[in-house]
Amino acid sequence: MRIGELSRRTGVPARMLRYYEEQGLLRPERAENGYRVYREPEVGRAQQIRGLLDSGLTTELIRRILPFLDGPQGIHLDPRCLTAETEALMRGEAERIQQRIDCLARNRDAILAYLAAVRPAADASTR
Missing domain, CATH: 1.10.1660.10 (Multidrug-efflux Transporter Regulator; Chain: A; Domain 2)
Structure with missing residues (x-):
């Protein structure tokens, strides 16, 4: 094709x-x-x-x-796949991915905290 x-x-x-x-x-x-x-x-x-x-x-x-x-x-x-160099590269990638996960979790928490803080104020202003 x-x-x-x-x-x-x-x-x-x-x-x-x-x-x-x-x-x-x-x-x-x-x-x-x-x-x-x-x-x-x-x-x-x-x-x-x-x-x-x-x-x-x-x-x-x-x-x-x-x-x-x-x-x-x-x-x-x-076993040929896991050379010392490949293992180090994979461990580095795993760490980089974990850092991204941590950052995303912090961003999610900040967004949810913002929504929780502004939602009561928005509800109060519509009454």
């Missing part, structure tokens, strides 16, 4: 699919006319990449772990 079909089937814009290729995350074949040709397994792979990026992982980390992933739920426990 060509890039437009892959984009339609995955919901990933063609521009992002090209970016995935530039980052070494997808490796489409090329037709004689130079067009990208994607195989059926790349539908799931593109969706998986999108999900990993949406969850906050970097393309560098995804590139390292992608060969060891078997769909969205499966992981091959291949």
Whole structure:
């Protein structure tokens, strides 16, 4: 299938699919006319990449772990995946994600506190 079909089937814009290729995350074949040709397994792979990026992982980390992933739920426990460098990268990513979670929780709490503070005043002014 060509890039437009892959984009339609995955919901990933063609521009992002090209970016995935530039980052070494997808490796489409090329037709004689130079067009990208994607195989059926790349539908799931593109969706998986999108999900990993949406969850906050970097393309560098995804590139390292992608060969060891078997769909969205499966992981091959291949010891070659966990080099000291990859482990450090993954621990750093986990810490970065936790910092984002903490920040989001603080922002949520601040918004809820603001709403709680202004709601009684808004209710009183409508009486």
